[in-house]
Amino acid sequence: MILITSAAGGVGRPLVRDLSQRGLPVRAFVKNEQQARLVRNAGATEVVVGDLKRPGDLEAAVAGARQLYHAAPTQIIDEVPIARRLIAAAGENGVEHLLFHSVIHPEIPELTHHHQKLLVEGLLKESGLPVTVLRPSHYMQNYLDFWDLLQAGILTYPFSPDRIMGVVDVEDVAQAALEVLLAPESHLGQTYDLSTQALDRHQMARIWSRVLGHPVTAIRLPPDALNNPLAAAGALGPAVVRSLARTGLRSTPALARGLVRAPNARGVRGWPEDAREAYVRMLTYYDGHGLPPGDLTHLPALLGRAPTEYADFARREAAVRGAVR
Structure with a gap:
């Protein structure tokens, strides 16, 4: 089972669609019933309605998942508590691969949302979990x-x-995520700019x-x-x-x-x-x-084609x- 958080978002929904078309089981984590309908239409195998910030909801969604694709929406500013809970749940459940949706140039301190992603990247690196990071433009x-x-x-x-x-085109970001999830062993510990x-x-x-x-x-x-x-x-x-x-x-x-x-x-x-x-x-x-943009060579290498x-x-x-x- 592959868990996709923010599954009704710009990248989440096409990723659910693409994974489902490959015949892979997908659990979509969304925030309300309207989003649940969207991801069911995209082919989600299971749908969990919850709040990333509410203790227990994310943990329940992680249970039984083999891989995770985690993206927090822009309107969540303090991502660190969510990341800590995600890391703990992933460790307890023996998750084999965690793909984190970060952002291009997270090192820019003036950008609060970008900087939060950098903090989460650091926590993931310290966790010892098998992690890959995507940094879309x-x-x-x-x-x-x-x-x-x-x-x-x-x-x-x-x-x-x-x-x-x-x-970058959202569809290309979703395909890059798909390629990583299909062959995680080739991407463990890597960080990719998607520009x-x-x-x-x-x-x-x-x-x-x-x-x-x-x-x-x-x-x-x-x-x-x-x-x-x-x-x-x-x-x-x-x-x-x-x-x-x-x-x-x-x-x-x-x-x-x-x-x-x-x-x-x-x-x-x-x-x-x-x-x-x-x-x-x-x-x-x-x-x-x-x-x-970031490194322009990463995305075509992941896609196997020109972006x-x-x-x-x-x-x-x-x-x-x-x-x-």
């Missing part, structure tokens, strides 16, 4: 949170479009312009837009005017949907206050520094949504 899928605005010609995010970001390429958002916008067949402009929202909607409105206003001037009324429905949904992208307004504060700090760091480039990702996602030029 910024997801290409993150920008799909603003799909309605993208359809109207606006590629936005709460940091500067001039900053270089290392990016595909480095782009700024202006370059992304040019790709989307070609894919969608209309001009797309990258704009900056203030990093604290979550806490200051008026600042976001001030940044979006000129872009909305330009969009309407280019497309007339055609973009109005998409603009309306996008402007309503953008302030709560990823459901951040429902996150705990400490998670929202850490998220704003992260975006503020990206606004000033970006986030370069998905941003242009291919954009074409695929546009086709899924019926928006190809």
